[in-house]
Amino acid sequence: MSSPTALSPQPAPRSYEVRTFGCQMNVHDSERITGLLEAAGYVPAAGAEPDLVVFNTCAVRENADNKLYGNLGQLVPAKKRNKDLQIAVGGCLAQKDQDTILQKAPWVDVVFGTHNIGSLPTLLERARHNDEAQIEILESLEVFPSTLPTKRDSAYSGWVSISVGCNNTCTFCIVPSLRGKEKDRRPGDVLAEVRALVEQGAVEVTLLGQNVNSYGVEFGDRGAFAKLLRACGGIEGLERVRFTSPHPAAFTDDVIDAMAETPNVMPQLHMPLQSGSDRVLKEMRRSYRSTKFLGILDKVRARIPDAAITTDIIVGFPGETEEDFQATLDVVAASRFASAYTFQYSVRPGTPAGEMADQVPKAVVQERFERLVALQDRIAAEENRAVVGRQVELLVTAEQGRKSGQTHRLSGRARDQRLVHFAVPEGAETPRPGDFVTVTVTGAAAYHLVADPRGPQDYAVRRSRAGDAWDRQEAASCGVPAAPGAAGSRPVDLGMPSLPVR
Numbered sequence: 029m030s031s032p033t034a035l036s037p038q039p040a041p042r043s044y045e046v047r048t049f050g051c052q053m054n055v056h057d058s059e060r061i062t063g064l065l066e067a068a069g070y071v072p073a074a075g076a077e078p079d080l081v082v083f084n085t086c087a088v089r090e091n092a093d094n095k096l097y098g099n100l101g102q103l104v105p106a107k108k109r110n111k112d113l114q115i116a117v118g119g120c121l122a123q124k125d126q127d128t129i130l131q132k133a134p135w136v137d138v139v140f141g142t143h144n145i146g147s148l149p150t151l152l153e154r155a156r157h158n159d160e161a162q163i164e165i166l167e168s169l170e171v172f173p174s175t176l177p178t179k180r181d182s183a184y185s186g187w188v189s190i191s192v193g194c195n196n197t198c199t200f201c202i203v204p205s206l207r208g209k210e211k212d213r214r215p216g217d218v219l220a221e222v223r224a225l226v227e228q229g230a231v232e233v234t235l236l237g238q239n240v241n242s243y244g245v246e247f248g249d250r251g252a253f254a255k256l257l258r259a260c261g262g263i264e265g266l267e268r269v270r271f272t273s274p275h276p277a278a279f280t281d282d283v284i285d286a287m288a289e290t291p292n293v294m295p296q297l298h299m300p301l302q303s304g305s306d307r308v309l310k311e312m313r314r315s316y317r318s319t320k321f322l323g324i325l326d327k328v329r330a331r332i333p334d335a336a337i338t339t340d341i342i343v344g345f346p347g348e349t350e351e352d353f354q355a356t357l358d359v360v361a362a363s364r365f366a367s368a369y370t371f372q373y374s375v376r377p378g379t380p381a382g383e384m385a386d387q388v389p390k391a392v393v394q395e396r397f398e399r400l401v402a403l404q405d406r407i408a409a410e411e412n413r414a415v416v417g418r419q420v421e422l423l424v425t426a427e428q429g430r431k432s433g434q435t436h437r438l439s440g441r442a443r444d445q446r447l448v449h450f451a452v453p454e455g456a457e458t459p460r461p462g463d464f465v466t467v468t469v470t471g472a473a474a475y476h477l478v479a480d481p482r483g484p485q486d487y488a489v490r491r492s493r494a495g496d497a498w499d500r501q502e503a504a505s506c507g508v509p510a511a512p513g514a515a516g517s518r519p520v521d522l523g524m525p526s527l528p529v530r
């Protein structure tokens with residue numbers, strides 16, 4: 029192939045759009061997909077019709093495949109209009125369905141799995157060159173995904189994978205068969221990525237894995253996760269460290285100690301319960317029991333009194349009786365979760381639970397689900413009311429509440445991850461996403477807190493490197509060069525709201 033000469037017109041860069049379904053792991057994989065595409069010369073479509081659409085799919089939720097094929101079908105007219113449009117499908121559903129995707133949607137150009145994200149640009153190129161759909165699914169990981177270029181969604185907060193895959197075999201979960209056995213990344217690599225993020229301006233990092241506290245099992249260090257948390261504590265400029273998700277069975281006291289003794293590890297814990305019935309936990313092949321679960325919460329609260337604990341709960345697992353469900357309600361009442369992700373059990377093909385005979389009728393599941401949500405909402409509202417009157421430091425987020433247009437409040441996350449909508453007093457400085465504000469909580473609901481300062485005396489802004497990074501990112505996205513020495517300098521005020529709507 030000849031290379032372009034100085035006189036030949038440069039082809040316009042191809043534009044892309046990534047559509048993400050599913051969990052945080054997928055959101056982070058999409059950041060890698062975006063990074064890879066941009067490294068290969070693609071540019072974001074930014075609302076215009078893209079030259080490439082990538083679906084990063086999820087196989088966990090009910091009807092995931094119907095939704096994918098619905099979305100793919102909607103692209104047929106665009107594909108007819110634009111012969112150069114390419115469509116790629118990756119993620120868990122691609123890993124699971126493999127060539128079925130091309131049988132059902134032959135207008136797709138590339139199918140890639142969860143273990144070979146890095147091949148996407150090459151597969152797209154090959155599909156274009158050969159004019160033939162490409163499918164590449166690997167059964168195991170070749171390159172740890174974090175070694176791929178990544179384009180972060182947020183200037184102030186980043187996700188860092190510490191492991192992928194899972195060695196557990198929960199009977200409702202498809203992850204082990206799609207993401208494979210746990211693979212741990214070396215601590216030095218994890219910490220280097222955290223440092224690099226902080227250098228780019230991030231003040232918050234969330235360590236990510238299917239089962240973070242078994243981190244180290246692959247290289248034979250059972251205490252590796254606690255050590256990793258403590259090492260994050262020594263990274264200058266890193267103000268907030270979070271992690272998700274641990275597993276109650278493998279959650280050890282050294283992790284609780286590391287959380288309590290490392291000031292930048294936030295007082296927040298997501299601890300998936302799934303069911304409060306020991307019989308159902310056994311059927312789910314989750315090796316802890318409710319007493320152990322409640323014991324972990326007691327220990328965490330003894331060491332970190334203000335910890336906000338959240339959870340995941342599945343209602344209507346096959347064979348769940350009213351008595352089993354009551355046991356879940358009892359554990360929820362005793363646990364006082366700050367919030368809970370509640371799911372109605374649905375058959376996930378390919379999982380052992382999907383084959384179980386005694387599936388609970390949908391109407392029964394729905395009725396139990398509503399009782400659980402009512403109980404948890406009451407508890408969350410009570411727990412949130414207990415925070416009213418307290419001073420909290422918030423990391424200001426780019427996302428705003430649904431009613432922010434009417435209330436003129438901005439939003440931030442407290443150290444314990446609670447969502448707080450706050451007002452900026454008249455004449456006071458408006459913070460940028462990534463800056464910190466200190467406010468006193470004045471109101472509470474089940475899903476958020478409110479802070480309406482009476483005046484500038486109740487409100488303090490701390491400008492941060494992350495806010496500067498936000499300014500730079502915004503300036504770059506609209507082609508305006510960032511002000512030199514952004515740190516400490518005010519951005520030019522054009523009379524426009526300084527918090528962009530994302």
Ligand code: SF4
Nearest residue numbers: 194196198201203238
């Ligand atoms: S711990 Fe269980 S639910 Fe979590 S990823 Fe592993 S198998 Fe799935």
